[in-house]
Amino acid sequence: MATIKAHEADRALARPDPAFRLFLFYGPDAGLISERAAALARGSVDDPQDAFQLIRMDGDDVASDPLKLVDEANTIGLFGGRRAIRVSPTSRPLVAAVEPLLATPSQDAIVIIEAGDLQKTNPLRTACERARSALAVPCYGDAARDLGTIVDEMARAAGKNIDRTTRDLLTSLLGGDRQTSRQEIDKLILYAGSDTALTAAHVEAVVGDTAQREQAGVVDAVFAGRLPSLDLALAKLAGEGLDQGVLLGAVLRHALALLKAKLAIEGGKPPREAVGAMRLPYPRIAAAEAALNAWSTAKLRDAVTILGTAMLAVRRDGDMGKPIAARALWTLSRMGGRSRG
Secondary structure (H helix, E strand, O other): OOEOOHHHHHHHHHOOOOOOOEEEEEOOOHHHHHHHHHHHHHHOOOOOOOOOOEEEEOHHHHHHOOHHHHHHHOOOOOOOOOEEEEEOOOOOOOHHHHHHHHHOOOOOEEEEEEOOOOOOOOHHHHHHHHOOOEEEEEOOOOOHHHHHHHHHHHHHHOOOEEOHHHHHHHHHHOOOOHHHHHHHHHHHHHHHOOOOEEOHHHHHHHOOOHHHHHHHHHHHHHHHOOHHHHHHHHHHHHOOOOOHHHHHHHHHHHHHHHHHHHHHHHOOOOHHHHHHOOOOOHHHHHHHHHHHHHOOHHHHHHHHHHHHHHHHHHHHOHHHHHHHHHHHHHHHHHHHHHHHO
16 A cells, blocks of 8 residues: 655655556646656656657546556567556546556556546545555645745746745746646746846736736635725726626635535545635635635525625626625625634
8 A cells, every 4th residue: 555645746756666557646736647647657668759658548448448458558568668558537437447457567567547636535546545556646736835946947947047036926826737837937938038037027917917816806805804905906906997797706606616615525525625626826725725614604605695696786787886796795705704703
């Protein structure tokens, strides 16, 4: 049996134990899953460009015919050498394809399975965690420290400098998905052009959107019960010309996400996994955790009803959109304040 924590993943994958013949990557961060699976696949063969060494299999095809994976894993390479089989994500069960390989591991190939956010009781995850020949690797969204390391590495590789203040600003705008974060950093480096230093001006111009950040500020202020912060964020958004229906929709989506996470926690899911499934930028994770602690399921259902009613009223009377939206958000913020108290 081999289980590791999320923070141990990179160290475990740097020099994988030869006893592990099957790797399961799972979690809410699809970008990180793909990145780690690709890196392991490349490092497990002599030539990643050789289709006979690095074999890609569609997860849906494997689920439809589990023996396909078993046959491929037990095929002896035509020219010898190391082989790796990388199975793409699928929503269909793969345990029937994996169990024979856990019982009799392939000696010729490493099998790499990319999965979604599997719960502890998921049969595929359970089977891999119990097997001596498999390693289940949890992939959760990047913490600020991890994002800072990625920023430094990518800036250095591009011949750029970035100071701590700018790096902190940048990481506060990046999300929890590794692949998306790298794309945003690449965009920033490209925008900087010949400039040797990445500055706050570069970040403000390229990464994220001011209106989106203020909109997120409204959402978090509502569920934290912070009326002054809510009023400030609403005032800033007033100059952006944001449609009130769009704003209410953003708050409603967050309320529904919180309700889904709350129900998952009540059903036995660990709070960290429930929040991770919300796919929030790192700076907003703490606010979501606090909201889940403060808001009951009943109050979140009430919030959904209030927001739905307000959105309908805004559609019916656009001229009254601002006061209708403000009243609904103030009501929810007061509910959040009472919950917190």
